[in-house]
Amino acid sequence: MRNAWRHRLTVLPAVVTFLFFFALPLCFFLVISFWHLKHYKLVPNLSMDNYRRVFEQYFDAGVFTFGMALLIAAITTLLAFFIAYYIRFRSRRFGAVLLFVVLATLFGGYLVKIYAWKTILGTQGILNSMLGSLGLTQEPITWLLYSPTAVVVTLVHFLVPFAMLPMYGSLRGVDDVPLAAARDLGASGRRVLVDIVLPQCQPGLFAAFALSFLISAGDYVTPRLVGGPHTFMVGNFIESQFVNRLNAPIGSALSFTILAACLATLFAFKRTVAHLLKAR
């Protein structure tokens, strides 16, 4: 009994940190979305006005952000899956190197990576000067930088290591024996993949997709730096409501609307994947 108490007590500092610097601020932030501003001061209220304004003013931006986040999450998850698959099943030696490289770049250089893509994708950038000197293009491609393409490339590059972590974790758990048995019984490579490998790495697939979807739907730095004047994602509006207009209630309503929509999408994604991969 004393032991059981001790095992709960040691978790307490982590729980306190979680409550005071995550749960509490987010609850308060949610409450604020029902308040309004008067003379730059927050006034407690219980109105849905902010949410109505969000739907009226930011609906298009929301749809665009969603499309971008879905595209980025899909590409990231696919790429991470293939890299993890290669490391797990195709190559021992180069795979280990690749895994190490991907994981080593995981925790560093968020802004530096964005900046690096800026120097690669610009009209004077590396990619254009390489294509030009190879004679593949006559004039520099201008839509590489300051465009939605640049946002997709930059965020995929940033998110692949994060997606790799759960993906490789679940692929590593796949047992070799049933795979060999299925192959001996004449199953094609595709059948083995769809019926044995994919169902077992569902948690990894979901975690990779969820993480990259949530992070890209909420990012504002990447679209600001490489997205150009027309690529506004919801994060940019949330940030500008907050920083330029000091309107926390609208910013908060916008944040929670997009979060709720994201969670609904992820739930649907989970159901769809589970349905598609159900044993036949």
Place this chain on the structure above:
Amino acid sequence: MFSDRSSNLTWHLFAVLAMVFMLSPLVLVVFFSFGENPHSTLPVGKLTLGWYEKLFADPNFWRALRNSAVVTLSVGVLSTVIGTLAALGIARWRATNAGAALTVLTLPVMMPPLVLSLALATMFSTFGVRLGLHTVIPSHLVFTQPFVILIVYAQMANFNYAIIDSARDLGASPLRIFFSIILPIISPTLVGAALIAMAVSLDDFIITFFTIGSGMTLPTLVWGMLRTSLDPSINALGTLILAATISSSMLALKITQYRG
């Protein structure tokens, strides 16, 4: 046989391309930081350390470095202590409860940083908390402690608890058990977990930006350089940040053997 070999070739080609995609942006930043060409375009020009000299002559760099060092070290120590205590406790829980606790405590990593940082900034301003490094540190702690908890928990899941039981039977106190049995066994893992927490904290820009007030850290200094003019010493600063975060994660991966 032939088809098998050609499909293997395709796979290896894919792997090489993936490697190039992941590494080339980082390699370029390092490359440009030593070149004379100030526009970060090819050709890079003569080899030079000029951008580093320019960076080291900037008093803002030293201010940012000092702040980053304070935050990173504090976050590293605090999240390692708090996260390890939590992981040791959770490891003794029933599997379903432990899974639920891990999921909840890991939520801050999944939350878009913008939303979390605005929630924190709003809370601090409403309760009249002055912003500074003391608000940045706990704000980092909440999303670095999950990494420590997950890594230490993974190790404790294969821990042989029989040694603890026999130590207790021989009359060792809980503190004695912790310091002379558990700690020596898990200390490599702790060093690795601390390094990862520090890399995450050192690299954070969004949460820092909204909770630091008027001060600056290395990432907010990069942000300033990115926004104002294209200052070529940004390559030098970027190289230093990459060197710090990548070497600490590489060291951590080596020490802990943690792979997801």
